Amino acid sequence: MISLNQVEKVYRTRTVETLALNNINLSVEQGEFLSIMGPSGCGKSTLLNIIGLLDEPTRGKVEIAGALVRNYSGRELAQLRNEKIGFVFQSFHLINDLPVVDNVELPLLYRKVSARERRRLAEEALQSVGLSNRIRHFPTQLSGGQKQRVAIARAIVGRPSILLADEPTGNLDSVMGNEVMDILLRLNKEYRTTVVMVTHDESMARRTNRLVRLFDGSQVG
Numbered sequence: 001m002i003s004l005n006q007v008e009k010v011y012r013t014r015t016v017e018t019l020a021l022n023n024i025n026l027s028v029e030q031g032e033f034l035s036i037m038g039p040s041g042c043g044k045s046t047l048l049n050i051i052g053l054l055d056e057p058t059r060g061k062v063e064i065a066g067a068l069v070r071n072y073s074g075r076e077l078a079q080l081r082n083e084k085i086g087f088v089f090q091s092f093h094l095i096n097d098l099p100v101v102d103n104v105e106l107p108l109l110y111r112k113v114s115a116r117e118r119r120r121l122a123e124e125a126l127q128s129v130g131l132s133n134r135i136r137h138f139p140t141q142l143s144g145g146q147k148q149r150v151a152i153a154r155a156i157v158g159r160p161s162i163l164l165a166d167e168p169t170g171n172l173d174s175v176m177g178n179e180v181m182d183i184l185l186r187l188n189k190e191y192r193t194t195v196v197m198v199t200h201d202e203s204m205a206r207r208t209n210r211l212v213r214l215f216d217g218s219q220v221g
């Protein structure tokens, strides 16, 4: 489902060069739930962004859902990302002046889906995260845990085969964090969605199938 071969990422600015990822070799099977841990600045988000086709490696090979990424144009990558990948971020990234249900519909605007079908799929996604009774609310009227559940609904509304989560429980207390984790585990089980999650929380990581540790851009376990 995901395969990285000798992936390297160097960020260059006028004065400094940062080796953010160094020779990463990683393969994730369909239906796996992988967590990534490591200290701040070790390259976790960079790795997730490369898997999610938001960033390109400086060297190495990336294959996502059977597609060798190098062979795709920017537009084709955007389409691949829209169809195959859902993202969840630590700070939710919801649009505050749109109602919950419209936030969830957003990824479908880039597809040929009728307005009625968009609404149906969004309501279904919200139901699966337990928020059917909040669809007309605005994000600012929700708790942190509820906001993250909306973000998950938005990430899964297009039925992606891969769900990427960058510290999804990082801004939540342990009760809300565990609720979010329960939902990710359930989506992984029910739909066999491949999940890759960055976390600082050992107890969350223990609930996943496999843990990859990064240090200074390298895999250390």
Ligand SMILES: Nc1ncnc2c1ncn2[C@@H]1O[C@H](COP(=O)(O)OP(=O)(O)O)[C@@H](O)[C@H]1O
Binding pocket: 011, 012, 013, 018, 019, 020, 038, 039, 040, 041, 042, 043, 044, 045, 046, 047
């Ligand atoms: N756009 C960028 N330009 C320059 N350096 C960057 C950029 N993004 C990340 N970095 C650097 O790459 C390293 C890894 O960053 P990141 O992947 O965000 O780490 P983490 O998510 O583990 O905290 C850090 O040293 C960071 O400063």
Ligand SMILES: [Mg+2]
Binding pocket: 044, 045, 046
């Ligand atoms: Mg990060």
